[in-house]
Amino acid sequence: MTILGDIVKVDKKLDVNVDWIMEELGVGQSFDVIRRDITLAGRRATLFYINGLVKDEIMTYILTSFSRLEEEDLTPNAFLQLYNKYVSYIQVEDVDDLHKAVDKIVCGEIALIVDGFNKVIAIDVRKYPARMPEESDLERVVRGSRDNFVETILFNANLLRRRVRDPKLRMEMLQVGSRSKTDVAVVYIKDIANPRLVDTIKEKIKAIKMDGLPMAEKSLEEFIGPGSFWNPFPRVRYTERPDVAAAHLLEGHVLVMVDTSPSVMILPATLFHHLQHAEEFRQAPLIGTFLRTVRFLGVAVSVFLPPLWLLVSLQPDLLPPDLSWIGPKKLGAIPLAVQFIFAEMGIDLMRMAAIHTPTALATALGLIAAVLIGEIAVAVGFFNPEVILYMAIAAVGIFATPSYELGMANTLVRIALLIGVGLFRLPGFVAVTLGTFLLLLTTKSFGLPYLWPLIPFNGSALKDIFVRPPVPLQKLRPRALHPLDLDRQPYPEPARKPLQREKRIWPQFMEDEDDNHEK
Template identity: 65%
Template sequence: IVDSVREKIKVINIDGLPMAEKAVEELITPGTYWNPFPRVRYTERPDVAAAHLLDGHVLVLVDTSPSVMILPATFFHHLQHAEEFRQSPTVGVYLRWVRFGGVLLSLFLTPLWLLLALEPGLLPPELKFIGPKKVGEIPLFLQFVMAEVAIDMIRMATIHTPSPIATSTGIIAAVLLGELASRVGLFIPEVTLYTATAAIGTFLTPSFELAQANRLLRLFILILTGFFRLPGFIAGLALSFVFLVLTRSFGVPYLWPLIPFDLKALGSVIVRPPVAVQRSRPSVLKPLDPDRQPRPAPARKPVSGGRKRPP
C-alpha cells in the first residue's frame, strides 16, 4: 500500500493544492469521483493518527494543513471513535453499540417507516399504532423529502451563523419550524419525529464524510420506496449493498471484515477489545510485522523423576 500511494503522489502534476489533503485525495483516487463514500479518513488528533499508523495504515500529510489523511479506510473504520478507547472496555462497548444503533437508524428508519405507512398490511396487529393517524394533504413521500431538505438547510444555516448564537438559532429553527409545519398541515407529526430521529443518528456518526454519504443513501432508498413501495425498498437495499461491496479503498474491500468475512476482525469491530488482547494487526493491511504484542510463552511442564533435595 505504501508503494502504491507513493507512486500515485509522485505522478501528481498540478500548479497548486488550495484544498490541501482533499485535493490530494481526489488526485490519488481516480475514477471514483462520484462515489459519495469516503475511502480515506481525516483526523487532527495525534493519538488517532498514531493508533492507525501502528495498525498498519498509511498517513499522508499535506503542507499547511492540520489534518492527516489516513488510508486505507473501510466503512467500519469511519464508525470508530477515540472516545471508545478513552473509557473502560465495558463503557467503550456500550458507546460503540449506541453509535452503531444511531447509524442504523439514520440509514433505514425513515424509508422503513414510509414503507410500513404505505403498506399497512406488512405490520402485525401489535404494531398498528406506529402508522400515521392521518396522511395530510401532501403525500408522505414528499413530506419526508421536504423534511430532509429542511434539516440540511438548518444545518448549513448554523454553520454560517456566528458561533455564540449558532446553537440557539438551530434549536429555535428546528422547534418552531417543526411545530408550525405540523400545525399548518405541511408535515404530520410522525414525519417530524422520524426525520429528527434519523438526523440525530446522522450526527452520531463519527465521520462527517460518512454521515453525508449515509444521508444520500437514505434519500436514495426513500425515493425508491416512495415510488415502488416494497419492491423499491428491497431494490434500494440490494443496490446499496452491492455498491458498497464493489467499493474499495486502495485495494481493501470497503465492507471488510464483513465482506470478505473475517470473524476475528469482525469481533473487534462489534466489541471494543481491551488493549491487552490486541495482539495482532489487521491482516487485510498486509503489515510487515503482524504482531503488536509478543505471544505468551507456553507453560512449561514440571520435570518429573528428578532427585529430591535433602531436607
C-alpha cells in the same frame, strides 16, 4: 549563466544571479519579497527572502556574525569555509540551480548569494503563521488529549513524533502543484507498513500534474483515491487527533499529511474504520463496547428508520394487526414521501446555516428551527408530527456518526431510499438497498475490501469490530493490511515462527484498481 533544460546553473557573477532572481520573483512589484545587499568578508553578497516567513532574531544573529568576517577569513576554499564554519545555523543547504533557489525562497527560506561562488546557500529559518493545537470540534472526547493537528505540517509531524518515538518512523516529503508547491508528507513505520502500499501512494502523489492544491487534502484525495469519483462513500479516513493517527500507524496504515490542513488522511480505510471513535478506547472495554453498539444502532436507525416508516405507512398490509399504531394517525395535505424529502432538505439547510451562523446568533437559529418552522409547520398541517419525529431521530443518528464524510454519504442513501419507497413501495426499498450493498461490496480502498472483515469474512477481526478488545489482548496487527511485522506484543518462548515476508506482500490488485479508476 548556463541553462540545461529546466536547470539554470548558478553563475559566479553576482549580478547575473541577482537579476535573474529579481525577474523571477518580481522584486519591487511584490511588497513582501525582500532583497538585502550586504558585504561579506570583502565580497558583495545579496539576501533574498519573503517578509514575515523568516525568524528575525535568528537572521539578526547570523548577519552579526557575518559582519565580523575579514577577507582573510575566507581563504583558501572560501565557499566551504563559509558554508561549514561561518553560517552558524543548523538547517543549511547549498543549491546550484536557481530554480531550486527560488523555490526555497517562496517556501520561506533565505537565499544567500555571494560574488564569486557558483552555489547559493539556502538557510531554513521559516516561521509559518500557526495557531496553537486545540481540541477538534469534530472528534471531541470526555477524557483524552486536547492537542490536535493544526495547519502547519511541521507541528503535525512533531505531534506524531511525540507519540511514536520509533527510529523506523518515516516522513517522506513531496511537493505537489507546479505553482502552489504544496508540501505533502507520506508517513509510515518502515518495518511495519507494507512497502507495496507505501510505494503505490508515493507514485500516485508524484504523478499528480496540477498547478495547485487550494483545497489541500481533499483535492489530493480525489487524485489518489481509488475507485469512481462519484462514489459517495469515503475511501480514506480523516482525523485531526494525533493519538488516532499514531494508533493507525502502529497497525500498519499509512498517513498522508498536507501542509495548510489540520486533517490527516489514513490509508487504507474500510466502512468500519469510519464508525470508530477515540472515546471508545478512552473508556473501559465494556463501556467502550456499549458506546460502539449504541453508535452502530444509531447509524443504522438514521439510514433505515424514515424509509421503513414511510413504507409501512404506504403499505399497511406489511404490518401485523397489533402493530397498526405505527402508521400515521392522519394524512397531511402533502404526500408523505414529499414531506420526508422536504424535511430532509430542511434539516440539511439548518445544518449548513448552523455552520455559517455566528456563535452569538446560534440560539436564535435554534429557536427559529424548532418553533417557527417545526411547530408551526405541524400546526398548519404541512407536516405530519411523525415525519418530524423520525427525521429528528435520523438527524441525531447522522450527527452521532464519527466520520462526517460517512454521515453525508448515509444521508444520500436515506434520500435514495425515501424516493424509491415513494415511487415503488417495497420493490423500490429492496432495489435501493441491494444497489447500496453492491456498491459497498465492489468498493475498495487501496486494495482493501470496503466491507472487510464482514466480506471477505474474518471472524476474529469482525468480533473486534463489535466488541472493543482490551489492549492487552491486541496481540496482532490486522492481517488485511499485510504488515511486515504482524506481532504487536512479544510471544513467550517458544516463539512461533514469523510469517515469511514474501508472503505478506499484497497481491496484484493495484494495477486492476488503476485500470478501473475514472480518468
